Structures are given as C-alpha cells and as structure tokens.
Amino acid sequence: MKQLHARYPFLQSAREAVEGMTVTIVEIVRTEDEVVKRAVERIEGALEDGTIGESHRRDRVELLSYPVARVLVSLVDEHVLTRKYATAEARTAHDRFEYDLNRTVEFKSTQREQVTLDTLLREFSIASGVRKTSNGSAVDVGTYLDLAADKRGDEWRLVNRELADGEVFLASGEVLVLIRQAVKQRIESGLPLTVPEEIATGLETARERVAESLAELDLMRDIDTVVPEMFPPCMRALLDKVQKGDHLAHHSRFAIASFLTSIGMSTDEIVELFQVNPGFGEEATRYQVDHIRGDTSPTEYSTPSCATMQSYGDCVNMDNLCETIAHPMAYYEAKLDDTDEDEIVDWRERQSSDA
Ligand code: SF4
Incomplete structure (x- = not known):
C-alpha cells in the first residue's frame, strides 16, 4: 500500500491499486466500518467546511474510503452534493500538491514517494500543452480554456491574460490551479455511478446519514451574498x-x-x-x-x-x-x-x- 495513493486516491495508479486488491467493495462495505466511517467524514467535511477532514492514520483506510465516498455520493445523487464533494477533494489535492512540491530536496530524499509537476501534467494528459517559462508556465490556449472555464474571477478570463502564439502565460503556481480543476473534473466524471444492489444495501445507514447532513445544510441555507x-x-x-x-x-x-x-x-x-x-x-x-x-x-x-x-x-x-x-x-x-x-x-x- 503506497502512501502516495492514500494521499492522492484519484490517481490512475491508485485506482489500479484498489482494483488489484483481493477484497471487493461489497466485502469492504460489509466488514470494514472504519472505511465507511472515513468515507462519510470525507463527504460531511465537504458539506460543512469544504475540506475532506483529517486523513486516517492507516493508508489502507484512507485510500479505500475514496471509492466508497464516490459510491455514497452516487447513492444520494444530488447535484449540489456531487459538486461540493468534488470541490473539496480537489481543494485538498491542491494543498497537498503545493506542500509536496515545495518541500526541500534534502527532505524529499528521505521521505515517501512524491508527486512532481511533470507527473501531474502527464497524469491529466496535459503535459504536451504546458511548458515552463522563466517565471511560470505557458499553456496551450485549448488546454487553458478547458480547465479555466469554471474559474471565477476576472484574472482567469482569457481577455485579461497575456496570450501569444496560441499560448496563455501563467504566473508561478497558477498551473497548479489548472491541475486542481483537472482533479475536480476527474472526480465529477462518471458520477453518479451505477451502484449494485448489494453495495447500496450495505451502505444504507451511511447513505441516510449523508442525506440528512445535506438536508440540514439546505435548511440552514439563508443566502446573503450578492454577486x-x-x-x-x-x-x-x-x-x-x-x-x-x-x-x-x-x-x-x-x-x-x-x-x-x-x-x-x-x-x-x-x-x-x-x-x-x-x-x-x-x-x-x-x-x-x-x-x-x-x-x-x-x-x-x-x-x-x-x-x-x-x-x-x-x-x-x-x-x-x-x-x-x-x-x-x-x-x-x-x-x-x-x-x-x-x-x-x-x-x-x-x-x-x-x-
Ligand atoms: S433564464 Fe432564469 S427563468 Fe430562464 S431558465 Fe434560467 S434561471 Fe430559469
């Protein structure tokens, strides 16, 4: 079990690691309460404060809680829940990318397997559309539009960007914001999943709990925001x-x-x-x-x-x-x-x- 997969469970290699396990989701749901509990925490954290909460001390629980959380989100199947959950996962990933990429070289060498900017760009198939510049990155305009389309804020509008020869110029660190968008898109893609009856039955109590948390949030909702x-x-x-x-x-x-x-x-x-x-x-x-x-x-x-x-x-x-x-x-x-x-x-x- 790699710590990298627990930390970034949406990576293709993490998915393969889960698929390669001898245990099935049906068995996990039936027998591993800690995994289900952590999955609920991920979703409730997303609803309450836009985070996925503290990582579980065991990598296995942390990793498996991610596919179970996706199943729970699918069972509740509310657009707002899916969005909030994907946003919270992507935000956490972004924080972790920043932390991991900024660690000193000496410290990195003694620690766990790390992500690098190149591996992230390859992971989301955008490496060919991004190149390093002296003070940041230049991104192919098509890639930029795909990933920045959902970003609010004037600074992300194409008209406010330096654009030359089909490339958009980004300041240092901004490319990670685009990768965060790619994470969010990946997490949202495929949701809601089609959930087999056996798994749905095993998760009924957890599903009810998530649905209640969502309902409470709706009841508490009192918009006081003018944009x-x-x-x-x-x-x-x-x-x-x-x-x-x-x-x-x-x-x-x-x-x-x-x-x-x-x-x-x-x-x-x-x-x-x-x-x-x-x-x-x-x-x-x-x-x-x-x-x-x-x-x-x-x-x-x-x-x-x-x-x-x-x-x-x-x-x-x-x-x-x-x-x-x-x-x-x-x-x-x-x-x-x-x-x-x-x-x-x-x-x-x-x-x-x-x-
Ligand atoms: S434009 Fe307004 S009224 Fe028409 S569908 Fe959209 S939200 Fe509804």
Whole structure:
C-alpha cells in the first residue's frame, strides 16, 4: 500500500491499486466500518467546511474510503452534493500538491514517494500543452480554456491574460490551479455511478446519514451574498434594463425585486443598485421592495419560478445550467456552491472598498 495513493486516491495508479486488491467493495462495505466511517467524514467535511477532514492514520483506510465516498455520493445523487464533494477533494489535492512540491530536496530524499509537476501534467494528459517559462508556465490556449472555464474571477478570463502564439502565460503556481480543476473534473466524471444492489444495501445507514447532513445544510441555507455576475441570465437581463432606465412591466419589476430581496439585500441596497440611472423612481422602488418583503403587506413574496418567468416572457438568454434547474434561486445557489468561497466577492463589499 503506497502512501502516495492514500494521499492522492484519484490517481490512475491508485485506482489500479484498489482494483488489484483481493477484497471487493461489497466485502469492504460489509466488514470494514472504519472505511465507511472515513468515507462519510470525507463527504460531511465537504458539506460543512469544504475540506475532506483529517486523513486516517492507516493508508489502507484512507485510500479505500475514496471509492466508497464516490459510491455514497452516487447513492444520494444530488447535484449540489456531487459538486461540493468534488470541490473539496480537489481543494485538498491542491494543498497537498503545493506542500509536496515545495518541500526541500534534502527532505524529499528521505521521505515517501512524491508527486512532481511533470507527473501531474502527464497524469491529466496535459503535459504536451504546458511548458515552463522563466517565471511560470505557458499553456496551450485549448488546454487553458478547458480547465479555466469554471474559474471565477476576472484574472482567469482569457481577455485579461497575456496570450501569444496560441499560448496563455501563467504566473508561478497558477498551473497548479489548472491541475486542481483537472482533479475536480476527474472526480465529477462518471458520477453518479451505477451502484449494485448489494453495495447500496450495505451502505444504507451511511447513505441516510449523508442525506440528512445535506438536508440540514439546505435548511440552514439563508443566502446573503450578492454577486451580480452569478445571477441567472433572466435576472441579469432585468437588472441591466433597470440600470439603463428602460421601462419594466410590473411582473418583471416584481421578479427582479423579489430575487434581490431573497438573496439578502436590504431595501436601501436594492435602491442603490437600481439607482445607476438618474431616471429611476426611488420612491416607487422603495414602496415595491418593502411590499415584496412583507414590510407593508401581510405577505412575504418569493421569486417566481422558471415556469412563471417563461410565461411572462422574462426567461431570456438561457444557458446550460438553466437546463438543470427549475427556479432562478436554484440557479444562483448552484453558481455559489460551485465557486470557492475565497473567490466570492460580495457586491456590497466592493461598494464599500470603492467608497
Ligand atoms: S431558465 Fe430559469 S434561471 Fe434560467 S433564464 Fe430562464 S427563468 Fe432564469
């Protein structure tokens, strides 16, 4: 059992090591409680704080807990869980890559088998698209777009990158961010797995526990984050119109105001966000927002569903994510869930730092 495989269980060689074992997943699930417990920990850690928790002291348990965790994620089969789990595994891998690659040469020579940047690039079949430069890396633009497409933050947009002869230039360390994206893609690929009945039965208690943890998280969820770039296309379009001073029909105005209220904005903040255009009616906006939030009415209104938005003609510019959700709030939640917390910068924070 190699420590390298326990540390990086998504590597092809780790997978082969598991496949080469005499024990099957069915037997592990039936007889190795510690493996199942650690698998649950990996997933609960992902839900609670975006990590996979402390490694188990035994490499075998640590390694086997990874395929069992993938099976559990598949049994629960919720998009948000899969994303959070893959993100947490990839984040942990990134931290470990950084640690391992930065250890001193002398220390490395006395220690366990290590990953190197070259082996990582080969592992994800991107070695031919990446070359070293004096201060970082140059990445073939196709490879860059494949891996950076999900990255938030202006610095990852191709237009903000130095690009020459089909290569994008990265600073030192940034190539590891792309490898982290490759890890995430690999972990998500193939999920949900088709799980044989025998394994599903053996994991029923663990599955229930994970499903409960997920349900608790949903109940606790109270969005208070304003990132206009992640708004669903319909809401972005409505906000654009308001800010340009275009006239909005009542249902459209209601839709954008209720959405902004639902994501935690106060009446004052909504008025401020709307106020880019001098022609906007502050008093009418205040009245409507207060009404929607229930301050001046007996009802607190919620954001219309996609079906309602479609029936009013407010559903525009649908993208791939729209195909998977039924409510603009679900779209926004999915975007937030899919983004590292340190990459989320609330519009209100930006406003106060600009002031
Ligand atoms: S599908 Fe839903 S979230 Fe997407 S644009 Fe239409 S209404 Fe908005």
